[in-house]
Amino acid sequence: MPIKTPFVAVDGIIQLFDSNDNFQGIVLIERKNPPLGLAIPGGFVEIGESVEDALKREMKEETGLNVEIVRLLGVYSQPDRDPRFHTVSITFVCNGYGRPEAHSDAKEVKIFKLEDIPFDKLVFDHAKILKDYIMR
């Protein structure tokens, strides 16, 4: 019997710091592909790479930033969280350094102070994930 499981993705809440180590806010992307809207940067894990390596690769691909992982925030796996198919998101908090630039699936990269996050514009279950991040 062939094994079938949900897809595995990684998402990263990037805490952006400037060159003086001042916190600038978190990095969100305006998605280029459906579902359209604002999202935490992320993407699918490739066969043969660890989730930590996938996270660093995806953050670099979508935002141009090098990141350091701070902690595992959680695993988000409700079957209806992704309207396309069942995706399990392994979500990390990380620190980013440098100047973000939109690439890959990101049409635009935006920085938000925590009190300015537009929760109603977030796709997937990213509003819930960001609330978990702020509350923990």
Added chain:
Amino acid sequence: MPIKTPFVAVDGIIQLFDSNDNFQGIVLIERKNPPLGLAIPGGFVEIGESVEDALKREMKEETGLNVEIVRLLGVYSQPDRDPRFHTVSITFVCNGYGRPEAHSDAKEVKIFKLEDIPFDKLVFDHAKILKDYIMR
């Protein structure tokens, strides 16, 4: 381009308690299928179920125990951790109640006090996972 990601599995470190709430030890299984050896109970997540539901289902299927999730221990994803194919394990700590019985992929169910775990008999990266559990 079709999406291909590693398989997603859940594993559970079951802290077993008796009817007086005395801690009995943790539950490990002697595997029936390759790789043979001692393992933390676990299995693959099905499409359409959350990782928490998968964890409860797998613990019941392999050990006969009902479990309550205590916390997420970590996500283990080194590509070579499973000799068969790339599997990402989402590992939880949970409490189990009742009398364990071997079912499904478990040939035998065993209870170990933490100081008696035979680390050299564990398959996959379960020795590392159990060390993380004891140290955190």
